[in-house]
Amino acid sequence: MKLPKLKIRNFETEYPVIQAGMGVRVGDSTLASATINLGGWGTIASVGLGDIEKSKVDFVNESNRVLVEEIKRAREMTNGKGPLGINVMVALSNYGSIIKAAVEEGIDFILSGAGLPIALPSHIGDADVALIPIISGGRALKIVLSSWKRKFNRQPDAIIVEGPLCGGHLGFSYDQLDDPDSCSLEILYKEVKEVMEQFDCDAPILAAGEVCSRADVEKFIKMGYDGVQVGTYFIATEEAGMDIKSKQVYVDATPEDVVVVHSPVGLPVRVLNSALVKRVMAGNREKFGCPYRCLRTCNPAKVPFCIAKALLSAWAGDVDNAIYMTGCNVGPIDKIIPIKEFFDTLAD
Numbered sequence: 188m189k190l191p192k193l194k195i196r197n198f199e200t201e202y203p204v205i206q207a208g209m210g211v212r213v214g215d216s217t218l219a220s221a222t223i224n225l226g227g228w229g230t231i232a233s234v235g236l237g238d239i240e241k242s243k244v245d246f247v248n249e250s251n252r253v254l255v256e257e258i259k260r261a262r263e264m265t266n267g268k269g270p271l272g273i274n275v276m277v278a279l280s281n282y283g284s285i286i287k288a289a290v291e292e293g294i295d296f297i298l299s300g301a302g303l304p305i306a307l308p309s310h311i312g313d314a315d316v317a318l319i320p321i322i323s324g325g326r327a328l329k330i331v332l333s334s335w336k337r338k339f340n341r342q343p344d345a346i347i348v349e350g351p352l353c354g355g356h357l358g359f360s361y362d363q364l365d366d367p368d369s370c371s372l373e374i375l376y377k378e379v380k381e382v383m384e385q386f387d388c389d390a391p392i393l394a395a396g397e398v399c400s401r402a403d404v405e406k407f408i409k410m411g412y413d414g415v416q417v418g419t420y421f422i423a424t425e426e427a428g429m430d431i432k433s434k435q436v437y438v439d440a441t442p443e444d445v446v447v448v449h450s451p452v453g454l455p456v457r458v459l460n461s462a463l464v465k466r467v468m469a470g471n472r473e474k475f476g477c478p479y480r481c482l483r484t485c486n487p488a489k490v491p492f493c494i495a496k497a498l499l500s501a502w503a504g505d506v507d508n509a510i511y512m513t514g515c516n517v518g519p520i521d522k523i524i525p526i527k528e529f530f531d532t533l534a535d
């Protein structure tokens with residue numbers, strides 16, 4: 188089949204592919220700009236960007252400073268082409284400030300999840316920016332749509348549906364995650380579509396989770412989705428922001444290494460069974476201080492590890508102290524590739 192283009196608000200791209208927001212620093216300006224230049228939607232993850240020492244003094248402004256730098260860099264590498272977006276987690280303590288900084292810098296779209304992005308429109312003023320909530324089912328979408336309609340008279344420009352096999356934080360109960368067929372992306376499409384119809388909203392709907400090939404993209408398009416969001420498969424690309432030692436961990440991983448643990452964010456999170464994860468699952472607590480509260484939902488006195496520190500270790504290649512967020516789809520990752528190799532398979 189010929190793949191459709193993807194139109195959201197002011198942009199239409201050659202391929203129906205959004206590069207997932209991946210913190211900390213995995214989805215950076217290099218990965219985002221490469222994706223845009225190849226005909227997809229590039230996303231800079233806004234979490235954990237700031238220099239640690241400067242963040243200790245002024246977390247909010249330091250986070251904004253580096254985000255703006257990243258946006259400028261991506262614009263340079265794409266000749267300002269777009270569509271360039273940010274991903275911002277609702278759980279972040281600097282949520283509103285990050286969005287404001289990105290909007291002032293002229294970002295094209297905002298992806299927001301890890302919590303319900305009910306307040307998202309309140310932070311953009313009258314900016315012409317595409318708003319894309321990330322949800323895990325019809326119930327969550329209904330809450331977002333009714334709240335946006337009531338408070339802002341605004342509809343989303345697209346919807347990302349994160350399925351139960353996704354990487355990162357998961358909007359499902361542990362029971363659902365034990366039985367992913369009960370909430371598959373096929374089932375979720377039907378319930379999301381129904382809610383969209385109730386609200387007279389015809390925004391594009393994108394599937395997130397499990398995408399590693401053109402065949403996967405076609406599968407979701409045939410299901411009714413307008414496109415896909417790709418995370419894990421893009422980690423082992425030359426362009427992703429992560430030390431090569433950590434990329435190799437994904438190359439070497441098998442599906443048996445994938446586990447779900449409780450995250451300090453307050454949600455289940457899918458990760459590789461790294462040395463740190465094994466220590467935590469054995470009941471140990473990692474030593475850490477919390478110099479700035481990056482998450483509203485985290486209680487540093489109670490959680491067994493600092494997720495920001497562990498993700499930063501992944502970025503830096505400190506394998507023993509890292510947490511590796513992942514989807515279930517590590518099997519097909521068998522070498523580090525230029526991201527162009529994936530996009531080349533999408534051309535007709």
Ligand SMILES: Cc1cc2nc3c(=O)[nH]c(=O)nc-3n(C[C@H](O)[C@H](O)[C@H](O)COP(=O)(O)O)c2cc1C
Pocket residue numbers: 207208209210211213232233234274275276299300301321349352353354355356395396397398416417418419420422511512513514515516
């Ligand atoms: C390493 C990693 C980091 C992630 N970071 C974020 C993030 O900062 N914000 C967010 O909303 N989702 C995050 N996610 C979830 C992705 O945006 C995406 O929806 C998911 O990975 C899609 O499934 P896939 O990985 O199977 O392709 C992350 C996922 C991974 C694997």
